[in-house]
Amino acid sequence: AQSVAQPEDQVNVAEGNPLTVKCTYSVSGNPYLFWYVQYPNRGLQFLLKYITGDNLVKGSYGFEAEFNKSQTSFHLKKPSALVSDSALYFCAVRPFSGTYKYIFGTGTRLKVLA
Amino acid sequence: NAGVTQTPKFQVLKTGQSMTLQCAQDMNHNSMYWYRQDPGMGLRLIYYSASEGTTDKGEVPNGYNVSRLNKREFSLRLESAAPSQTSVYFCASSDRAEGGDTQYFGPGTRLTVL
Numbered sequence: 001a002q003s004v005a006q007p008e009d010q011v012n013v014a015e016g017n018p019l020t021v022k023c024t025y026s027v028s029g030n031p032y033l034f035w036y037v038q039y040p041n042r043g044l045q046f047l048l049k050y051i052t053g054d055n056l057v058k059g060s061y062g063f064e065a066e067f068n069k070s071q072t073s074f075h076l077k078k079p080s081a082l083v084s085d086s087a088l089y090f091c092a093v094r095p096f097s098g099t100y101k102y103i104f105g106t107g108t109r110l111k112v113l114a
Numbered sequence: 115n116a117g118v119t120q121t122p123k124f125q126v127l128k129t130g131q132s133m134t135l136q137c138a139q140d141m142n143h144n145s146m147y148w149y150r151q152d153p154g155m156g157l158r159l160i161y162y163s164a165s166e167g168t169t170d171k172g173e174v175p176n177g178y179n180v181s182r183l184n185k186r187e188f189s190l191r192l193e194s195a196a197p198s199q200t201s202v203y204f205c206a207s208s209d210r211a212e213g214g215d216t217q218y219f220g221p222g223t224r225l226t227v228l
Contacts, residue, residue, distance in 0.1 A: 090156065104149075
């Protein structure tokens with residue numbers, strides 16, 4: 001079965017430190033990969049996506065993600081965390097062809113401590 | 115440009131009551147989706163519509179029906195609400211003409227079934 005795993009329910013990081021939020025997937029073929037962020041009582045907002053090309057993708061608010069095909073991972077990173085980055089982060093995958101369905105991970109809550 | 119709008123924002127129902135959640139998008143997207151979000155379970159797809167005139171079941175369609183009224187609007191109906199349908203419901207839209215098929219989400223409807 002196709003799936004997306006976010007192994008950490010919560011990640012705590014000190015402000016100014018680098019952060020990583022992990023995502024691995026099990027999907028056949030070459031999927032499209034996404035990161036979304038959700039602030040309290042809000043809908044999901046698009047951060048970045050990987051379609052093809054350079055394995056390092058840059059997105060909104062200084063976030064970037066690294067695609068690793070051999071490890072089937074798409075980890076979200078930021079060099080210097082801000083308190084305002086505290087939110088719920090979702091990794092999502094859409095198989096390249098044959099479906100309009102997306103598969104979402106269960107989410108990782110990021111808490112940046114001042 | 116409002117993006118994706120949802121009504122109502124909040125709703126409380128009694129078991130057995132019915133209601134319709136409304137969703138509209140003004141981005142001329144072909145595809146629209148309904149998800150529910152429950153703690154620890156991420157987003158689960160209820161129904162989607164790849165294009166106007168088509169609808170398909172997602173991961174958790176039981177107890178729900180949908181209508182793609184036109185290209186802009188996609189409604190979700192609960193015919194006989196159950197406490198298990200207490201959740202936050204999100205509508206989203208996307209278009210494969212945009213490279214990578216990014217989804218854009220509405221603000222959500224918080225539904226409580228007593």
